[in-house]
Amino acid sequence: MRSLYEERQSVLVEAAHRELKGLLEVTRSDGGMHLVGWLPPGVNDRRTSHAVGAHDVYASALSACAARPVERGGLLLGFAAFSPRQIHEGVQRLAAALEARAGQSLDQAQRRPA
Numbered sequence: 001m002r003s004l005y006e007e008r009q010s011v012l013v014e015a016a017h018r019e020l021k022g023l024l025e026v027t028r029s030d031g032g033m034h035l036v037g038w039l040p041p042g043v044n045d046r047r048t049s050h051a052v053g054a055h056d057v058y059a060s061a062l063s064a065c066a067a068r069p070v071e072r073g074g075l076l077l078g079f080a081a082f083s084p085r086q087i088h089e090g091v092q093r094l095a096a097a098l099e100a101r102a103g104q105s106l107d108q109a110q111r112r113p114a
Contacts, residue, residue, distance in 0.1 A: 005033060011084040012077060015091040023098040026077065033080035036062055038072055045073030048101060055097035057090060 009028065012035060016026035024037040037059070039045055045061035052059055052075070062074035077094075079087055 008079045012079045019095040036074040038074045051101045052097040057094045
């Protein structure tokens with residue numbers, strides 16, 4: 001199982017570096033079945049988690065699992081139960097969801113009076 005999870009984690013990290021650059025920072029872990037995808041500073045992880053759910057991507061907000069407030073928002077990304085193909089597809093959907101969310105945030109900021 002360890003080698004299977006290591007392979008799946010590698011697929012997730014490589015896909016994230018390619019598809020999520022500037023949207024989510026994903027780094028390797030020494031073990032486990034999830035990775036943290038760090039959001040840019042100031043981005044609310046609970047709202048982002050809800051928004052990506054509308055794109056059929058389930059990623060829990062890191063702050064929802066924390067006993068204390070987190071300094072930076074993040075999304076928990078599971079990989080253990082998915083094939084490499086499913087991981088690639090999920091990362092692509094996540095990228096589309098995060099890009100749509102970033103565009104909405106930009107639109108809202110531009111609509112606010114100065």
